[in-house]
Amino acid sequence: MAKRFANKSAFITGASSGIGAAVAEALAREGARVALAARRIEKLDDVRKRVESASGVALPVVCDVRDKASLDEAVRKTVEAFGGIDIVLANAGFGVVGQFARLDTDAFRAQFETNVFGVINTIYAALPHLLESKGRLGIVSSVQGRVAMPSSSPYTASKFAVYGLAESLYHELAPKGVSVVCIQPGFVASEIRKVDNNGVFEARRRESAPNGLIVPVEKAARDIVDALYRRHFDAVITGHAKLIAGLSRHFPRLTRAIILKSTGGNVDPRDKPKRRSPSKTP
Numbered sequence: 001m002a003k004r005f006a007n008k009s010a011f012i013t014g015a016s017s018g019i020g021a022a023v024a025e026a027l028a029r030e031g032a033r034v035a036l037a038a039r040r041i042e043k044l045d046d047v048r049k050r051v052e053s054a055s056g057v058a059l060p061v062v063c064d065v066r067d068k069a070s071l072d073e074a075v076r077k078t079v080e081a082f083g084g085i086d087i088v089l090a091n092a093g094f095g096v097v098g099q100f101a102r103l104d105t106d107a108f109r110a111q112f113e114t115n116v117f118g119v120i121n122t123i124y125a126a127l128p129h130l131l132e133s134k135g136r137l138g139i140v141s142s143v144q145g146r147v148a149m150p151s152s153s154p155y156t157a158s159k160f161a162v163y164g165l166a167e168s169l170y171h172e173l174a175p176k177g178v179s180v181v182c183i184q185p186g187f188v189a190s191e192i193r194k195v196d197n198n199g200v201f202e203a204r205r206r207e208s209a210p211n212g213l214i215v216p217v218e219k220a221a222r223d224i225v226d227a228l229y230r231r232h233f234d235a236v237i238t239g240h241a242k243l244i245a246g247l248s249r250h251f252p253r254l255t256r257a258i259i260l261k262s263t264g265g266n267v268d269p270r271d272k273p274k275r276r277s278p279s280k281t282p
């Protein structure tokens with residue numbers, strides 16, 4: 001079968017782990033040369049080896065999406081190696097969670113620096129090359145960029161922001177031949193729920209998402225690659241996310257009522273009222 005991205009090149013942020021790494025491998029299997037951008041070089045090297053062992057071409061480029069200069073340099077190295085960029089996936093992100101009252105302005109600022117300004121930095125660095133190739137821009141939001149959940153107001157707000165950014169750019173870039181695809185995953189197996197509010201990975205953290213709702217990252221990556229190929233704006237990934245996004249679009253009040261009823265306004269275990277130990281006296 002013909003490879004859908006033969007002779008194309010991709011620049012992927014957050015490619016050292018989870019969704020970004022899996023999309024890099026999937027795009028490489030479809031013929032694309034992939035630039036792998038993130039901070040942890042040893043993890044990028046693992047992904048490079050996996051791509052190369054499947055006869056693909058990968059270029060690790062260390063960068064921090066909060067730092068525009070390091071993104072400019074990563075894009076420059078990519079263009080130098082591949083001759084241009086046809087696909088950009090602005091994917092790097094993490095989640096600041098907890099009840100609003102426990103957090104502060106700095107927590108919001110840190111969340112927005114990576115999840116929102118990191119995406120903006122990526123787009124400014126790569127856009128001239130996408131305009132030249134009439135390429136594809138994938139922006140990773142979340143189903144939480146469409147439906148708000150309690151105990152994660154910084155993450156939810158950042159993903160709503162990214163959804164709005166993507167939709168605005170869809171209108172601006174379509175006439176110029178660049179498609180924008182806004183990727184909105186539900187629960188996907190990755191490191192994200194093991195990363196703390198400072199963006200640090202903690203191996204001993206437990207997966208907090210309900211087991212039955214977590215989709216394997218390879219399946220999510222295949223769906224993301226299909227969405228990029230089709231150039232359709234809305235790409236809601238996982239059946240559970242499609243259900244919630246659909247319910248919220250058609251029945252917003254009902255969806256809010258269900259979420260409030262089922263969460264009690266708080267899904268942070270630290271704030272759940274502790275069970276009283278049974279009293280010894282009547």
Ligand SMILES: NC(=O)c1ccc[n+]([C@@H]2O[C@H](COP(=O)([O-])OP(=O)(O)OC[C@H]3O[C@@H](n4cnc5c(N)ncnc54)[C@H](OP(=O)(O)O)[C@@H]3O)[C@@H](O)[C@H]2O)c1
Binds near residue numbers: 020065094114142
């Ligand atoms: N998994 C899910 O259930 C889910 C659901 C909805 C949306 N998403 C979104 O999907 C995206 C990818 O997350 P994931 O689930 O694959 O999580 P992950 O396994 O934790 O991967 C996050 C990636 O982002 C990179 N990253 C974080 N901060 C960075 C920075 N400042 N500069 C450069 N790279 C940075 C990390 O690499 P380094 O640490 O090496 O820099 C890593 O490669 C995120 O935007 C997330 O919000 C995930």
